[in-house]
Amino acid sequence: MMGPASRGSRSVPTMRDVATLAGVSVMTVSRALHDDPRITDDTKNRVRAAVQQLGYLRNDTARNLRIGRGADAIGLIIGNLANPFYSQLALGVGEVAEQHGLTVMFVNAGRDVEREARLVTDLLSRRVEGIIIAPEGDDHRHLAAGPMRGAPVVFVARPPSGIAADCVLVDDFAGTKEATSRLIKRGHTRIGFVGLPSTVWTGAERFRGFQAAMSEAGLRSYKRYVRYQESDVTAAEKTVRSILALATPPTALFAANNRNMFGALRAASEVDPPIALAGFDDFELAGILALPLIVVAYDPVELGREAARLLLDRVGANAADVPPRRVIIPTSVIEYGPVGGSYNLFGRGNGGRAAAGS
C-alpha cells in the first residue's frame, strides 16, 4: 500500500499513500498541505490526520523537479575547514543561505585544480543555485560561464582571472602594507616575510603590500628573509626556524596568514629575545602573547555573508546582466601586546615578571 520509494529497507510514505488513507485524491492532499483556501476544513483535517498517522513528509526533491527549481542549495568549495578562516567563511555563507531557505552543500577542495573542476560539475549536476569558491591557483577556466552552465559563481578572497564574475576580497595589499609599516615604525629594519605560494592571489597581493612598505622606507635587502610555502602550521614552523637560524636573523617577521602566523609563533617561542611578529588574520589568543604582535584584522564571517548575498542576488533571475561586482572587505591593523620595545609576560596588563630557570 505504500509507495515503493525506500531508504534502506524502510519504505517512505508518499502523497499517494496519504491520499488513499484520507480517501481523497493526491491533488487534494497537495492542496491541503499548501493550505489552499478552497479545501474544506473537514477535508483538511482528514488529510492532516493521515499525514500524521503515516509520518508523511513531502519529498522536496520531487517538488523542486516539478516546479522547475534546483536543489534549493548553494555549493561551497573551500580549501580546508580546519583553517579558521574557511570555517568562519562557511559560517557566514550558511547564515545568509538559511535566511533564504537554502542549504549549503560544502566540499573541501584541497589543492588540486582538477579536483576542483570535478567538484564544480558535481555540484552543478545536483542543481545547486550557484557556487561560492575560494579557488586554488589562478587557472579559472573551470569556473568560466561555459563550464558553469550559466549558474552564478562568486569568488571569495581571490579575484576571478580571465573571466567575469562577482568576487569579495579582503584588502590584502593595504592591510599588509600598513602592518609592515608599523613594524618599521617600531624600528625594525631586518624584516622577514613568511608568504604563501605566489600562485595564490592573496599570497602575491600580500607580498606586494610588504614590498611597498619596505620600499617606501628605503629598505631593500630583505630578500634573504623571504619564503613562500603552502599554508601549514608545521611547515611554517620549520621555515621560520630556518630563517631565525641565519647568521644575521631578522628582528621581525610578517606572516601571510593565520597558518603561517601560528608556525611563526611556535618557532619564535624558542628565541630570546622574542622576535616581533605581524601577520594577516586576527586570532583569539592574539592579545595574550608575550611578544610584540601586529595583526591585520577583518571579519571572515562577513566575507561569507557578503559572498552569499552577491550570489543570491544573481540567482534572482533579474540581476542576470548586472556587470561583475567586486566587494572589498575592510581591514584594520591591531597592535597587540608590548609596544615600543617593552615586553611583558603575557602581553598586557600585568607588569613584567622575571621567569625562573629552564
Next chain:
Amino acid sequence: MMGPASRGSRSVPTMRDVATLAGVSVMTVSRALHDDPRITDDTKNRVRAAVQQLGYLRNDTARNLRIGRGADAIGLIIGNLANPFYSQLALGVGEVAEQHGLTVMFVNAGRDVEREARLVTDLLSRRVEGIIIAPEGDDHRHLAAGPMRGAPVVFVARPPSGIAADCVLVDDFAGTKEATSRLIKRGHTRIGFVGLPSTVWTGAERFRGFQAAMSEAGLRSYKRYVRYQESDVTAAEKTVRSILALATPPTALFAANNRNMFGALRAASEVDPPIALAGFDDFELAGILALPLIVVAYDPVELGREAARLLLDRVGANAADVPPRRVIIPTSVIEYGPVGGSYNLFGRGNGGRAAAGS
C-alpha cells in the same frame, strides 16, 4: 528548442535537447552517457558531440528521483562552525562522505531545540540519507525513529537520551578526571571549574570527572570555584575574572572546552603569578603559552569520520537491525609548558627572561 527548466533567465539543456540535436531518442542518449555497450560507437560519438555542444549536464535530482534515491547527501547539524571543535568535526564528516560520493548539507543549529527539530525535518524533506547531529540539551524526541522517518541518525559528542541510535563520544569523564588529577599532583588544592551548562551531556560528564578526581584526593571544598555557562569566549573570560577576584582565589582552573579555555587564558593573562590551567580540547598554540597548561587531547576530525562511517553503515540497507553502537574516541592528556612550578616566558625552550616596564 530547449527544455523549459531554467535558472534565472538562462535555460538549462535537457536530455531531450541532446537527443534532438544528435538525431536520436532520449533513451539512446541515456544509454550513451552510461556507456552502454549495445550502443554503436558512431552513435555514442554523435551523442557526445551534442552533449559537448550544448554543455549538457545530467540532472542528478531527476535521476535520483527516478531511481528511488534521495539527494545523495547527509545532513550535518552542529552548534557553531566558528568553534574549531565543530569545524574539525565537519571536516571529518566531509572526508568520509566524499569517499562515498555523497555531499554534506550543513546547517548551524544554534542553541534552540525547536529550531533543531525544524532543521531535521527540513533535511529529511530534502531526502538526505541520514543525519549527524551534536544536539543541544537532552530532549531528543525530535530525533526519535518516528520524527526521523526511519532515516538513520548518529549523535556526536552526546549520547542519545531515551531513544536508540548510534553515537560517537569522547571519553569526557576519564579525560577530565586524569587532567584534574595531574593538577592535583602538581600540588594544587584550590582548583576551579569553568563548566558548560549541565544540560549538555559533555558538560555534566566533564564535571563528573572533575568531581571524581577531587573526591579521590580528598578535596571537597571546591564548590565556590565552580561555574557553568554557555560556551563563549567572552563570557568565559568574565566568569574567570570573577573567580580570580575572590578573596582566596584558586591556584588552578579546569576549563570544560576550548571556548572556556580561551576565556580563561585571557583572564589569566592579567594575574600574577600565572594560574595553572587545564582543560578539554587541545589547541594549536597550547605549547607556547607562559603558564602551566594541561589539555585533554583527542582527534575531532576522527570523531567526524567515525560518525560518518556509522551513518553510512546504516544507509546500506542491510545493517538496519544492528543494535545501536557506541564508539568512544580516546583521549590523551598532554602537559605543556612549565612543570613543577618553574615558568618560562613562552613556555618552553628558552630560559627565563626579565620583562621590562609597563
Next chain:
DNA sequence: CTGTTAGCGCTTTCAC
C-alpha cells in the same frame, strides 16, 4: 470544492 490529465528530467521495461 475536488478530481483528472499532463509533465518536470530521467531510467526501467519491453518491443522491434
Next chain:
DNA sequence: GTGAAAGCGCTAACAG
C-alpha cells in the same frame, strides 16, 4: 542497436 511507453513524487492547468 534503438525506440516507445510508463512512472519516480509532485504540482499547474483545466474540468466539473
